[in-house]
Amino acid sequence: MNLPIPMRPHPSAADAPGDRRVGVGTAHAKAILFGEHAVVYGAPAIAVPLHQLEVETAIRPTPRAELRIESELFAGTASTAPELLRPVITAVRAALASVGSAGEHVQLRVRSAIPHGRGLGSSAAVAAAVARAAADLAGVELGPEEFHEIVQRAERVAHGNPSGIDARAVAAAGPIRFHRGRVSTTGVGAPLTFVLADSGAPGSTAEAVARVRERRTADPAGMDRAISQLSDLAEGSLLDLELGDRSALGARMLEAHELLGRLGVSTVKLDALVDAAHAAGAHGAKLTGGGLGGCVLALADSEDEAEHIALALRAAGAPRTWTTTVAAA
Numbered sequence: 001m002n003l004p005i006p007m008r009p010h011p012s013a014a015d016a017p018g019d020r021r022v023g024v025g026t027a028h029a030k031a032i033l034f035g036e037h038a039v040v041y042g043a044p045a046i047a048v049p050l051h052q053l054e055v056e057t058a059i060r061p062t063p064r065a066e067l068r069i070e071s072e073l074f075a076g077t078a079s080t081a082p083e084l085l086r087p088v089i090t091a092v093r094a095a096l097a098s099v100g101s102a103g104e105h106v107q108l109r110v111r112s113a114i115p116h117g118r119g120l121g122s123s124a125a126v127a128a129a130v131a132r133a134a135a136d137l138a139g140v141e142l143g144p145e146e147f148h149e150i151v152q153r154a155e156r157v158a159h160g161n162p163s164g165i166d167a168r169a170v171a172a173a174g175p176i177r178f179h180r181g182r183v184s185t186t187g188v189g190a191p192l193t194f195v196l197a198d199s200g201a202p203g204s205t206a207e208a209v210a211r212v213r214e215r216r217t218a219d220p221a222g223m224d225r226a227i228s229q230l231s232d233l234a235e236g237s238l239l240d241l242e243l244g245d246r247s248a249l250g251a252r253m254l255e256a257h258e259l260l261g262r263l264g265v266s267t268v269k270l271d272a273l274v275d276a277a278h279a280a281g282a283h284g285a286k287l288t289g290g291g292l293g294g295c296v297l298a299l300a301d302s303e304d305e306a307e308h309i310a311l312a313l314r315a316a317g318a319p320r321t322w323t324t325t326v327a328a329a
């Protein structure tokens with residue numbers, strides 16, 4: 001016997017009660033391997049994707065003329081949301097406008113494994129996943145620049161004047177070189193296993209960027225020298241990446257951490273975690289992202305070695321660690 005095939009609700013029934021459509025999007029975290037802070041002054045920077053740390057978003061039409069958010073940080077309407085949610089709200093509004101959805105009759109659900117305020121691109125990743133969910137709901141494809149602008153809108157609310165590296169890195173499948181707004185992919189000669197360790201303290205990127213600016217005003221020659229050395233480390237790392245030379249990359253990471261300390265964005269805890277990773281056999285380690293808290297990134301020789309390094313980092317006081325492998329490409 002032939003059973004009738006149930007009809008799907010008509011897609012033009014937007015906002016109608018019982019509208020069961022949903023748009024979904026995902027994005028991953030990122031870690032800056034070289035060039036954070038220096039990138040703000042026009043230097044190149046290298047970022048790697050952290051596919052193990054993902055955010056998932058879902059946008060559903062609702063009958064109410066309001067934007068509702070359900071996340072681990074907050075559940076309620078946009079008008080009652082705390083300051084922390086402003087970048088997300090900006091992303092939803094920008095994404096809905098971009099895909100041609102008028103009004104705010106939607107509910108956004110966010111499920112994120114990316115810790116907030118740890119220099120891992122959480123705000124950019126949420127905005128990227130929101131842009132993808134809005135496009136999915138509307139059944140349209142966003143162009144890469146349109147997509148980038150949505151994420152940057154949210155990033156401006158989160159960080160003031162972001163270089164754009166986070167917005168590019170959370171949307172890229174592999175490592176990228178970012179220079180003055182331009183992005184290119186980099187070759188990776190061998191798999192690279194990184195251990196990330198949370199220092200347990202949040203770091204404000206805006207505060208860290210402001211601190212570097214102040215130091216540069218006080219000591220322009222000294223700071224420009226450090227920035228130029230960070231720039232050379234980033235540029236030189238491209239060949240190491242291509243060759244899969246872990247030992248050379250590790251040495252550069254240690255040097256970069258030292259220079260970031262000179263810029264004023266390391267902390268006693270971050271220095272201690274870098275030392276602990278190195279002592280446990282990491283090729284190198286450094287703070288990643290804005291600093292003044294956040295995470296340390298350590299390069300292991302293998303996945304087995306990574307386990308050993310992660311244990312050492314936790315023994316040195318890191319409340320959480322993650323291991324991630326960037327595939328050869």
Ligand code: PMV
Binds near residue numbers: 163164165166209291
């Ligand atoms: O968002 P974070 O903490 O990963 O930092 C981004 C990198 C900075 O160079 C410190 C700032 C920027 O806008 O590039």
